[in-house]
Amino acid sequence: MIGDTYRDAFLALYCEAFASDPSLYPYIDKLYEKNKLLYYQKASQHKAYTHPLLVRQKLEKEIYAKRMLGIIIAGKNDEITSLVKQGWPLIYSKVSTASQLIDMEAIVKAHIRYIKDTAEMTDDEFLGLCFIIMFTADLLKKPIEENEFYKEIFTAMLSPICEFDSARRFSFKAEDVQRKACDLKQRVFLKYKLTGFPVFSLVGTNDEFLKGIFLCFVELFNIEGLSWSIIEEEITVDDFEDIFAVYIRKFKNQNRDDAAKFFYSAIMLKGLLKAYRSVKESFFQNNKETLYLEMDTLQTKVKELEVRLTEQTQTNEKLRITVRKLEAEVKNEYNRAVSEYRSELQKLQKERDELKELVEKNQKELRALREFVFRLEQGADEPESNERPDLSSVRGIVIGGHDRWQQRLKTHLSHWRFIGVDQSNFDVSILEHADAVFFNVRYLCHKMYEKSISVLRRSATRIGYVQATNDTQAFQEIARQLFQKRLNS
Numbered sequence: 376m377i378g379d380t381y382r383d384a385f386l387a388l389y390c391e392a393f394a395s396d397p398s399l400y401p402y403i404d405k406l407y408e409k410n411k412l413l414y415y416q417k418a419s420q421h422k423a424y425t426h427p428l429l430v431r432q433k434l435e436k437e438i439y440a441k442r443m444l445g446i447i448i449a450g451k452n453d454e455i456t457s458l459v460k461q462g463w464p465l466i467y468s469k470v471s472t473a474s475q476l477i478d479m480e481a482i483v484k485a486h487i488r489y490i491k492d493t494a495e496m497t498d499d500e501f502l503g504l505c506f507i508i509m510f511t512a513d514l515l516k517k518p519i520e521e522n523e524f525y526k527e528i529f530t531a532m533l534s535p536i537c538e539f540d541s542a543r544r545f546s547f548k549a550e551d552v553q554r555k556a557c558d559l560k561q562r563v564f565l566k567y568k569l570t571g572f573p574v575f576s577l578v579g580t581n582d583e584f585l586k587g588i589f590l591c592f593v594e595l596f597n598i599e600g601l602s603w604s605i606i607e608e609e610i611t612v613d614d615f616e617d618i619f620a621v622y623i624r625k626f627k628n629q630n631r632d633d634a635a636k637f638f639y640s641a642i643m644l645k646g647l648l649k650a651y652r653s654v655k656e657s658f659f660q661n662n663k664e665t666l667y668l669e670m671d672t673l674q675t676k677v678k679e680l681e682v683r684l685t686e687q688t689q690t691n692e693k694l695r696i697t698v699r700k701l702e703a704e705v706k707n708e709y710n711r712a713v714s715e716y717r718s719e720l721q722k723l724q725k726e727r728d729e730l731k732e733l734v735e736k737n738q739k740e741l742r743a744l745r746e747f748v749f750r751l752e753q754g755a756d757e758p759e760s761n762e763r764p765d766l767s768s769v770r771g772i773v774i775g776g777h778d779r780w781q782q783r784l785k786t787h788l789s790h791w792r793f794i795g796v797d798q799s800n801f802d803v804s805i806l807e808h809a810d811a812v813f814f815n816v817r818y819l820c821h822k823m824y825e826k827s828i829s830v831l832r833r834s835a836t837r838i839g840y841v842q843a844t845n846d847t848q849a850f851q852e853i854a855r856q857l858f859q860k861r862l863n864s
Contacts, residue, residue, distance in 0.1 A: 381533070381536055383421075383422045383423045383426055384423075384426060384428055384536040385506075385509075385532075385536075386421075386423045386444070386447070387423045387426040387428040387429040387440075387444075388428055388506050388532070388536075389443075389447065389506055389507075389509075389510045390423070390429060390440040390441070390443040390444045390447065391428065391429060391432065391436070391440050391503070391506075392503040392504075392506040392507050392510070393439070393440070393443040393458065393462070393507075394432070394436045394437075394439040394440035394443060395436070395499075395500070395503050396462050398462070399439075399458060399461060399462045400439055402457075402458055402461050403439055403442055403443060403446070403458065404442075406446060406450065406454055406457075406458065407442045407445070407446060410449070410450075413445070413449050414442065414445025414446055414448075414449055414450070415445055416445075417444075417445050417448045417449040418441050418442070418444040418445035418448060419441075421444060421448060423444055424441060424444060427600055428536065429441065429444070431600065431601055431602045431605075432602065432605065433605050433650060433653060433654060434653075434654045435653070446458075452514065455514060456514065456515075459507070459510075459511050459514070462507075463486070463504075463507050463511070465482075465485060465486050465489045466482060466486055466504075466507055466508055466511055467511060469481075469482045469485060470482070470508065470511045470512050470515055470517055471511075471515055471517075473517055476518055476519065476520035477508070477512050477517050477518065477519040477520060478520055478522070479505060479508050479509075479519055479520070479522075479524060479525050479528065480522070480524035480525075482508055483501075483504060483505065483508070486504060498531075499604065502528070502531060502532060505528050505532070506532070552620050552623055552624060553616070553620060555619075555620075555623050555629060556616045556617075556619040556620035556622075556623055557616055557619075558629075559619045559622075559623065559629050559631070559634055560615055560616055560619045562629075562631050563619075563631050563634055563635045563638065566631050566635075567580045567581060567582050567585060567635055568580060568581050574606065574610050574642065574646070577589050577639065577642070578590065582635070584636075585635055585636065585639050588636070588639040588640060589639055592640075592643045603643075605646075605650050606643065606645075606646025606647060606649070606650050609645075609646045609649035609650050609653065610642065610645065610646050610649075614642070614645050614646075614649075615638075615642070617645070618637070618638055618641045618642060618645060619634060619638065621641070622634050622637050622638070622641075680698060684698050764854040764857075764858065766788060766791075766853075766854060766857065767790060769791075769810050769811060769857060770791075770808065770809050770810045770811075771788060771791040771792075771809060771810060771811045771812070771813065771853070772791065772792045772793075772794065772805065772806065772809045772811075772812045772813070773788070773791060773792070773793045773794070773812075773813050773815065773841070774794045774812065774813070774814050774815070774819070774823065774824075774827055775794075775795075775796055775814055775815035775816075775817075775818055775819035775820070775823070775824075776793075776795075776796075776815035776817070776818050776819075776841075777818055778795060780815070780818075780844065780846065780849075781793045781795065783846035784846045784849055784850065786846070787846060787847070787850040788850065788853075792805065792809075794823075796818060796819060796820045796823060798823075799820060799822060799823050799826070803826060803827065803830045804830075806827060806830045806831055806834065806836060807830060807833075807834045807836065809836050810836065810837065811836065811837040811838075811839060811857060812827065812831060812836055812837070812838055812839070813838075813839040813840065813841050813853055813856075814827075814838075814839070814840050814841065815841050815842075816840050816841065816842050817842055817844065837857070839853065839856040839857070841853060
């Protein structure tokens with residue numbers, strides 16, 4: 376029933392169905408490594424290799440689909456059968472033991488019962504299951520009963536094929552922000568009747584403008600010859616709340632209508648960003664397929680040269696010298712390339728380590744700020760305590776605050792250094808030798824803060840923030856932070 380018209384397209388979809396199950400990837404790799412050069416050559420020369428239905432998926436899935444293409448074209452039937460058994464044992468059993476026509480509907484229902492999957496299948500997963508049944512039946516030379524169910528499924532299978540065969544169509548979180556984001560998401564979803572998953576369900580909104588935004592993005596995907604579903608696997612519930620949190624932080628309001636418009640655009644961008652990251656990771660892990668043919672070509676040429684060299688050794692000494700020279704050049708070029716690669720790898724590793732170190736140092740400032748914000752969220756200042764912790768062993772510095780406030784606080788911390796907001800040109804090297812530096816958040820120059828924090832990020836000095844205007848409360852606030860950090864360290 377497939378016929379020659381759609382044979383390449385169905386072959387591409389068969390391969391895609393195999394690649395849709397990541398648990399099969401180790402078995403595909405093991406089989407592929409047995410004769411990877413042959414599989415790569417056969418696959419890359421076939422029309423299905425560049426078929427839009429095969430190249431529309433994310434990189435990792437496309438890689439394994441193309442490997443399956445080579446295996447299906449040039450592999451042994453028993454090896455391909457073993458993959459079907461591994462991924463879909465019940466389907467193989469039902470098809471292989473069938474004595475009459477294959478009832479696709481019955482096998483689909485049996486498979487769903489077998490996997491005990493109570494979640495609703497997506498259309499792509501359902502069609503993928505049907506493709507595996509058709510492939511297995513074709514592999515084992517078993518005819519399928521062309522009943523109403525089969526005809527409906529076949530029609531659904533032709534839909535994406537016809538579409539691609541036709542002409543290309545015009546073609547951080549603070550607890551308060553997190554809570555607000557969750558609340559805003561619920562209110563937006565309730566008003567516009569959204570469920571969230573699958574992502575395509577967003578098109579079912581009761582608002583025509585939002586539906587139009589979503590369909591515009593789908594059209595943009597089509598223009599680029601991509602399936603919008605590449606972001607479906609990337610999006611999670613946390614992403615929804617991230618988007619609403621960003622909206623609240625930037626626009627400072629919780630307007631449902633404006634937030635919904637932002638959400639419909641942001642969800643696509645968020646998915647694309649995550650998909651792009653996934654592509655990069657997969658690409659650098661798997662970008663070796665094109666080397667197979669080049670390596671074989673070079674090996675073949677070397678063997679031919681060796682044969683010719685053996686035959687002409689006695690009669691053409693000059694040619695032998697030339698060949699040796701070429702071999703030396705190849706070796707030198709190889710050694711140069713290896714050395715360059717190692718140098719670049721060491722450079723990247725060094726950059727990675729530097730970035731990791733910078734991130735770890737930035738965490739110190741973020742932890743101090745998070746603790747300060749947490750204390751602010753607890754409400755009023757804690758009552759004064761009669762206890763007078765001994766801070767004489769601490770080399771401390773206080774930056775910011777009015778002169779009178781600093782003078783009063785000096786009575787408690789006489790051995791500490793105090794830097795006023797008008798002392799912007801102070802020697803920042805003193806910060807590196809201090810045990811702790813505290814900033815007065817009520818009276819502080821932004822320029823002085825940035826100057827100081829850039830030095831503190833590179834040192835082991837503790838960072839703290841003070842907001843109390845009363846000198847005794849400020850002293851107790853400093854003491855609490857110092858002793859708390861000692862206990863946690």
